[in-house]
Amino acid sequence: MKKNMNGQSILRIGAGASYAGDRIEPATLLAEHGDLDYLVYETLAERTIALAQLDRIKNPNGGFNELLDQRFYSALPHCKRNGTKIVTSMGAANPMGAVKRTAEIIRELGLAPMKIAAVMGDDVREYCIQHRDTLPIMETGAPLASLNGEIVAANVYLGADGIVQALKEGADIVITGRVGDCSLFLGPMIYEFGWPTDDWDLLGKAMVGADMVECGANVSGGFFADPGYKEVPDLANLGYPFIEVEKDGTVSVSKVEGTGGLINRATCLEQMLYEIHDPANYITPDVVVDFSAVELDEVGKDRVRIRSGSGRARPDTLKVSVCIKEGWMGEAEITYAGLGGLERARLAEKVVRERLAIGKVDLQELRVDYIGMNSLHGDASLPSDQPPYEVRLRFAGRAAKKIEVEKLANEVETLVGKGPSSSCLPRKYIKEILAVYSCLMPRTATKHQVIMTEVTA
Amino acid sequence: MIFYLREIAHARAGDKGDTNNIGLIAYEPAFYPIMVEQITSERLREHFKGLVQGPVTRFELPQLYAMNFVLERALGGGVTRSLSLDPHGKSYSALILTIPVSVPEDLSLKLLKAGRKPLRDDV
Numbered sequence: 001m002k003k004n005m006n007g008q009s010i011l012r013i014g015a016g017a018s019y020a021g022d023r024i025e026p027a028t029l030l031a032e033h034g035d036l037d038y039l040v041y042e043t044l045a046e047r048t049i050a051l052a053q054l055d056r057i058k059n060p061n062g063g064f065n066e067l068l069d070q071r072f073y074s075a076l077p078h079c080k081r082n083g084t085k086i087v088t089s090m091g092a093a094n095p096m097g098a099v100k101r102t103a104e105i106i107r108e109l110g111l112a113p114m115k116i117a118a119v120m121g122d123d124v125r126e127y128c129i130q131h132r133d134t135l136p137i138m139e140t141g142a143p144l145a146s147l148n149g150e151i152v153a154a155n156v157y158l159g160a161d162g163i164v165q166a167l168k169e170g171a172d173i174v175i176t177g178r179v180g181d182c183s184l185f186l187g188p189m190i191y192e193f194g195w196p197t198d199d200w201d202l203l204g205k206a207m208v209g210a211d212m213v214e215c216g217a218n219v220s221g222g223f224f225a226d227p228g229y230k231e232v233p234d235l236a237n238l239g240y241p242f243i244e245v246e247k248d249g250t251v252s253v254s255k256v257e258g259t260g261g262l263i264n265r266a267t268c269l270e271q272m273l274y275e276i277h278d279p280a281n282y283i284t285p286d287v288v289v290d291f292s293a294v295e296l297d298e299v300g301k302d303r304v305r306i307r308s309g310s311g312r313a314r315p316d317t318l319k320v321s322v323c324i325k326e327g328w329m330g331e332a333e334i335t336y337a338g339l340g341g342l343e344r345a346r347l348a349e350k351v352v353r354e355r356l357a358i359g360k361v362d363l364q365e366l367r368v369d370y371i372g373m374n375s376l377h378g379d380a381s382l383p384s385d386q387p388p389y390e391v392r393l394r395f396a397g398r399a400a401k402k403i404e405v406e407k408l409a410n411e412v413e414t415l416v417g418k419g420p421s422s423s424c425l426p427r428k429y430i431k432e433i434l435a436v437y438s439c440l441m442p443r444t445a446t447k448h449q450v451i452m453t454e455v456t457a
Numbered sequence: 458m459i460f461y462l463r464e465i466a467h468a469r470a471g472d473k474g475d476t477n478n479i480g481l482i483a484y485e486p487a488f489y490p491i492m493v494e495q496i497t498s499e500r501l502r503e504h505f506k507g508l509v510q511g512p513v514t515r516f517e518l519p520q521l522y523a524m525n526f527v528l529e530r531a532l533g534g535g536v537t538r539s540l541s542l543d544p545h546g547k548s549y550s551a552l553i554l555t556i557p558v559s560v561p562e563d564l565s566l567k568l569l570k571a572g573r574k575p576l577r578d579d580v
Contacts, residue, residue, distance in 0.1 A: 046474075047537055139474055139535070223469065230467060266467065266482065269523055273480025275471035277527045279516050295520060326538060367540040376541075376548045380506040382555055396540035435538045438474060 001037055001192060004246075011192050013185055014242040016075070017041040017088075018216030020048050024070050026217065026240040026259070031078035033256050034242050038188045039079060041071060041088035042181050042214055046436045049178055050153040050323030052093035054434075063094035064101070064175075072105050080111045087163055087184050091175040093153065095120055096451065098175045103455045112457040114173065117166035121158060121448035122178040124441065128154040128322055131441075137322075138438040149324040152434060156320045156441060159285030161197070162448035163187025169452055178321070180285045185210035185243070193247050202249045203287040204311015208294055209251025211282070212271055212306065213241045219253060219271040220302075221261030234260030254303040263302040272296075285318055287311040317440040326435040327364070329398050330405025332412030333371070334419075334426040337390040344420035345370060345391045351419050352395060352411050361407045362399060369394040398433065405430055458565040458575040463554035465568070466492060470550040475535040476511075477546035479553050482523040487564060489522035495558050501526055504556050508549075526553075 001009040014036045016027030020043045031039055043065050056063025065071075068090050079086060091098040095118040106114050128135060128151060132144040140146070155178035164187050166174045176184070189206050190197060197203070212219050220241040225232040232238075239259025244252045253263055272291060276282050279291040288311060295307045336344045349368050356363070369375035371392035373384075397408045409428035416423055462481075465488035470479045481496065483489040498513040511529030518524060532546050533539035543549075557576050560568065565575065 226467070229463070269482045269521060270467070270469040270480055273478070273482075273523065273525045274469050275473055275478060276525065277473070277476070277478060277514075277516075279518060279525055292518065293520070294518075329538075329540065331540075365540060369542060371542070376543045377552045378506065378508060380504060380508060380552055394542065396542075398538070398540060433538055435535065436474070 002035070008246055011189060011245040012036050012242055013038040013040060013188055013245065015040055015042070015213040015216045015240055017043050017071070018214065018218065019043060019045055020065055021067065022216060024067065024074060026238065027071060028074040028078065029256060029259065030240055030242065031075040031082070031084060036082065036084045036242060037192070038085050038087060039075065040184045041086070041090055042184055042216070044089045044092060044178060046321055047323065047434050049093050049155050049321070050434045050436070053153040056093045061097055061100075064092045064098035065090035068098055068101060069105065072102060073109070076105065076111055077109060080114070085167070085171070085188070086173045087187060088174070089176045089179055089184060091118060091177045093177065095175050095177050099453050102173060102175065103453055106455045112455045114455050115171050116173045116175065116453045116455065117169065117171035118451045118453070119158070119162035119166055119174060119176040119179065119448055120451060121162065121446055122155045122176070124156045124320055124446055125151060125154040127441065127445060128320065128439070135439045135441065138440065144322065144439060147324050147437065149326045149435070151322060152325055153323045154320055156318045156446055157285050158318070158448050159183045159314070160187035160190055162450055164191045165448070166450045166452070167191040169450060171452065181214040182207050182210035182284055183286055185214065186286055189245050197286070200287050200311040200313055204289045205249035205309040206245065206251060207284060207287055207289045207311065208272070208291060208306055208309030209243050209245060209253070211289070212251070212253050212268060213243050215271060215274060216240050217261065218274065219267055220255045220263050221267060224267055224270060230266070232260070232262055236260060250305070250307070252299065252303060252305045263304055264298055265296050265304060268296050268304045283315055285314065287314050316443055318443050318446065320439050320441050322437045322439060324435050324437065326433045327398060327400045328402045328405045328430065329396065329433050330409045330428070330430050331394065331396045332409040332426055332428040333392050333394045334412055334415055335390060335392045335424045336420070336422065338422065341389065342387040342391050344422065345393045347420045348393055348415050348423070352415065355411045356408065359407055359411070361411070362401070362404045363397040363408060364400065365398045366408070367396045369396070402430065458560055459557050459577040460560050460565070460568060460573065460575050461554060462496065462556045462558050464573045465558065465560065466554070468550035468553050470547050472532060472536050472545040472547070475530050475532045477528040477531040477549055479526045479528070479549055480523060481526065481553060482521070486522045489519065491558055491560060492524060493517065496524070496556060498526070500556065501553065505552065
């Protein structure tokens, strides 16, 4: 940790990724020029682990983040040189597999000795299967057993505890499966400052700062630009953010000088409210965060300091994402343009609906969109005086069996020669549905484990 | 004068399961009372015409001149099984900004000076 002008220790944590497929270069730039103590890669959306689990079934050495190689080959040499530790959820469905691969990369790059920790314990599929008759689904209130499909994966959102333990045991790199996004940032803070894990106001205050960067560049100008209203300088070279944490939990957000994007009150506010519900009760595994009195000060160029976050005791339960195979989804699209294009698209819709009936195609739900008119906002779309010059007609259907959605897609594809005139080539997509449901389990029913791997020279 | 909400506020939307939330932020503190008065949960539900099946709740953060709307049963059964092209409802931030709002005269003049166009001239 560095010291600031007042001699206080400042912990600097960078946000190098906020989803599985995130860009590589900005994280490498942070590793090289960010003067970081820690670099965090958060890579798990709700469904990511279930998809990774399906990969792992096919390949026992897989099931972790597919970009791990690219990320580590480019960033690890900088991290080693700068003394930057890494905390990441790239382990997905196979943290030990990710550790093994990382060890190979370290040896190949000649960076040994290094210590890599896997944080395990988030996989609670067995627990959920055992308790499926009693565990209620948050969305419906009915027990897990009411779901019609195989449980592919069930992962509990662990808190920062496992990460703190791994750092105490000397890890240079900590690789986890499912962990609360903000907990990836909180772990290093608790470890470095020696914070008590029941000082709720302190943890809550720090978590407001962690929340600012858990979606990476969404706070530094990503997902923000609206020309004429909200300009973002040099968006192509968007810089990913870092936070500077003080011992009392005060957090400032900034980014590397010379990178694109911007950080100000407006970008921080959009990110702060993103995916929260009641701002006074944001539940994380480590603390219930209260954003309701937060104030944001622009203290420099691309630099915002956060005040007045607080917190309350963490809940006795932890959230579990349960992933179920729920049948198949098929989508197909075709475009009509020119005079009468909309009328031809409408005729095409009618023809497909009739052919689905003729073929007795068994769909649970069918949706038809006119892309360019109302596909996103339906009847709430702003009206237009003129019909669109082009219309992309989209069909989407859900069915228990793959063959039924394939039939739907084929009825759209064959419109080219057997439907209205002047359509252009369609595209179709078929995918298995992995539906995610949530339930709560007692905190005491699960425990994290840390497995350390030492890579020697 | 009547302006689109877009002229006085910006927004971002996100998801959790079948619930969508929209953070709405006034460009200037003076615009915040317009939001409080006119962008109610009921007004939002009406404007979204059937997209939201469950309750809409509004949380206010006056010191930040911002508010957060929580829209339940708003994502066609949830991100992972919805047939929608926007299963996360991320484009709902663009939809909320199409709500027309009535802006007091002094603030309307300010908007006109900044080159913003009113939707209608009546008050």
